[in-house]
Amino acid sequence: MKALVLSGGSGTRLRPITHTSAKQLVPVGNKPVIDFGLEAIAAAGITDVGIIVGKTGPEIRAHIGDGSQYGINVSFIDQPDPLGLAHAVLTAEPFLGRDDFIMYLGDNLVAGGVTEFVREFEETKPDAQILLARVRDPERFGVAELGDDGNICRLVEKPKEPKSDLALVGVYLFSGNIMDACHAIEPSARGELEITDAIQWLIDQGQTVAQHTITGWWKDTGKLADMLEANRIVLDRYETRLEGEIDAASEIQGRVVLEAGAKIINSTVRGPAAIGANTVIENTFIGPYTSIYHDCVVKNSVIEHSIVLEETSIADVPAMTDSLLGRKVEVAHTETRPERYQLVLGDHSKVGLI
Known part of the structure; x- marks a missing residue:
């Protein structure tokens, strides 16, 4: 299994900090946010890691280097414009091929790492596996609607009127079939290729999309309040x-x-x-x-x-x-x-x- 870490966004919700710095390098507990994800990927036994970079690419490259400090091998992949998560997957197609991979958003933190989810994916072998968490403000996220049987029936990206409080956590596991989905979908009203649309395409094609609702903490550090809360969570774990x-x-x-x-x-x-x-x-x-x-x-x-x-x-x-x-x-x-x-x-x- 490979890993794809997304670090190409502009971080508009953390401006002015992100006018001059990559949001993934803002530290919580005096450790850059992206380090938590790379360490979690390495702990899951994944060593072949592609990192999507954009305008802050030089800063990300300088910080991560060849990945040896994390115990991984890194390939940097340029995405000149952030045109959606599915676009990032397509940009990384030469690196990923048709291999299984975990996609990790570089500004996210997940309690306990990702080893459990990787093992679950490898054992059950769905076409895709997504992580969900209950949130107070689902309109900020991709939202999953579940049927009476507990399976996913619909995914919507940042809905104005959410029908569920289950947000997609910034960690996804995919088989190579996600490439077909990303090629098949059209840009959304936001002008982006949405990963939620690609996963919905898999569902509509009758492919298996599993879900795991996490009970521990998860933070998307895209806003000041979230960054400060992530800092609290991390500091609480220190000795x-x-x-x-x-x-x-x-x-x-x-x-x-x-x-x-x-x-x-x-x-x-x-x-x-x-x-x-x-x-x-x-x-x-x-x-x-x-x-x-x-x-x-x-x-x-x-x-x-x-x-x-x-x-x-x-x-x-x-x-x-x-x-x-x-x-x-x-x-x-x-x-x-x-x-x-x-x-x-x-x-x-x-x-x-x-």
Whole structure:
């Protein structure tokens, strides 16, 4: 079995971060989102991995390299325009051929990995197997409608009036027959080749489409709220690991990951939290569910429930929460201030707070 990882989307729902950075490389728990998927694929015993890339391709390529850090062999596949998931499958046809494969959306996180689903697919050998999860906002996703027998009878991409709360999780398993389906369908009203239409084609042709409704957590990290929730979930799984320096005036409370070269000076870090390599925290309170990536400097501030990307500087900010800051951002205090701030800042931003 092969794997196809999709990393070519533009990430419009996470702008301005994604104006200058791939959404799949935004870290949760100080680990880029795409790493979780690649590690899950490797854990399932799949080593031949194609990665669809688009405009952020150079950044994705630089991060993943040849895949050896994950124990996989990587082939990068260019998709100049994101014209739908089924279009991505067709773009990867020279790599996939007619082999079975797992398709994994690079900005998704699935509890427990994918090994169970891969084994189930290999044992039962359907033409396609999809994962479903109950969601509060199904209009954002592909939605599955089940018949009285529990089998899938209809799939609809982002319906205005969903008839089900069962959303398609961003992990699919296919036989080579999906290629016939992708070639047979027409673009949707959105101008895209929808994978839901391709799977529906399989159903209409009498082919076997299995479903597995997952009970653990699953996150599509396409929006700020989802990214912060994914960060919470990941941090909750971490155990304390303190490799940096902590001075006598500082206190570590709860589960905290402190990478090598990081320094905690006259500060409190209350976990779950993660502080990246070579980051300096001084005269600061870091609250729960905060991830601060490598080579940052945070002084005289209070931060909680936030994600801060690398090489960012924060000074004299009395209350920051529910925020996502990009790379090389500079945030500093000015004379007049409100009680708290919520920020979404793109790379190289500079903000003066009043």
